[in-house]
Amino acid sequence: MKIENRIVGDVHLLDCSGKITLGEGTMAIRNTVREVLKNGGKKIVLNLADVNYIDSSGIGELVSSFTTVTNQNGQLKLLSLTKKIHELLAITKLLTVFQTYDDEAAALNSFK
Amino acid sequence: MTIKSDRIEIRIGSALEYLDLVQTLTDCITDFMGFDDDTAHWIGMSVRESVTNAIQHGNKLDPNKRVDIRFEVAPDHLEITVKDEGKGFQIDLLPNPLDPENLLKPSGRGIFYIRSFMDEVEFIPHSQGGMEVHMVKKVPSNSAVKETEI
Numbered sequence: 001m002k003i004e005n006r007i008v009g010d011v012h013l014l015d016c017s018g019k020i021t022l023g024e025g026t027m028a029i030r031n032t033v034r035e036v037l038k039n040g041g042k043k044i045v046l047n048l049a050d051v052n053y054i055d056s057s058g059i060g061e062l063v064s065s066f067t068t069v070t071n072q073n074g075q076l077k078l079l080s081l082t083k084k085i086h087e088l089l090a091i092t093k094l095l096t097v098f099q100t101y102d103d104e105a106a107a108l109n110s111f112k
Numbered sequence: 113m114t115i116k117s118d119r120i121e122i123r124i125g126s127a128l129e130y131l132d133l134v135q136t137l138t139d140c141i142t143d144f145m146g147f148d149d150d151t152a153h154w155i156g157m158s159v160r161e162s163v164t165n166a167i168q169h170g171n172k173l174d175p176n177k178r179v180d181i182r183f184e185v186a187p188d189h190l191e192i193t194v195k196d197e198g199k200g201f202q203i204d205l206l207p208n209p210l211d212p213e214n215l216l217k218p219s220g221r222g223i224f225y226i227r228s229f230m231d232e233v234e235f236i237p238h239s240q241g242g243m244e245v246h247m248v249k250k251v252p253s254n255s256a257v258k259e260t261e262i
Contacts, residue, residue: 022164023128056161056222064218085154091228092221093210 001025003032012036013079020058029058033065034075038098042074045107049080059088066098070085075099079107096111120183124163128172134163134181138192139185145190145251153227155190155249161222162194162245168195169245188251189231195244200237 001018014032019025029046033061036044046062062078077099081089089095101107120141137161142152163179171177177197183230184191207214209221227233232248 020162021131022168055157055164057164057219059221060218063216067216067218084150088225092224093215097215112199 001028003028005032005036008108010041011045011111012041013045013047013104015047015050017051017052018082019053020051020055020061021055022057025054026057026061029065031062033069037069037072037074042072043068043111044069044074044076045079045101045104046076047079047104048082048085051082051085054088055087056088059085060094063094063097075111077101077107077110079104117184117186120178120185123178123180126167126173126175126179128167128173128178129166130167131160132162135160138183141190143187145185147190147249147251148197151249151252153194158226158229158247159192159194161226162192162247165222166194166196166243166245168197169201170198172198190249190251192247192249193244194247195238195242197242199241200243234261 001016002023004015006013006015008039014036016029020029033044046065066076079098079101080103086095089098089100099110101110120137122134122137124134135156138156139152142155147155159181160239163181166179167173171179180193180195182193206223207217207220209215209217209224214220226245226247231249231250232246234246236246238244238246
């Protein structure tokens, strides 16, 4: 699991790649999002295009990060869901919780 | 020799490091049986969720407790059983992750996913202790267990 933090204006685009599963994957998301918040970042986009596997703990970590960011008056949005992540979010009604985008420009513009 | 049905069993310790090993074995079996990629993915995820629950919630990561995983390959279906040595739980008491008050909870979706992706799922508590998860996935009629020369 790798996460690269690209900063575009005041938006933190976190490019995630690999597996978001219980343990290393979920901790990487958690630590990176908390680090962004600690440094004052309030606008976060998780780019999931290159996430090749996610389990229920990974989905849970997306929810947990969303809650943490929202509670600190920030916004966390999702970019480029894979077909499988989309299905996992859909059947657990989480598409009603997250704002999701198919392209980066639309995700960035959504904060304006 | 033509393999038409078989049983594959493994026993692992209560460590999350074994999850990738179980996942790899599951992927090999579903490939062997001719499941399409999407179905194979969801079977693999269901097994991973079951084994994660067995290790984490059933055996509570106790290194002295084991998890038994059994795959029964049949021409028209795959049966998978995951058994832990924990105290078991009452399946009916688990909160529904779709209830509005549970939507933002970070956990509690694993069993829901297993039930969504497998054709049959049963939770069997054992009187001597331990919980058994029994799952079945039917082979679509246009695919079949590969005939393998060995």
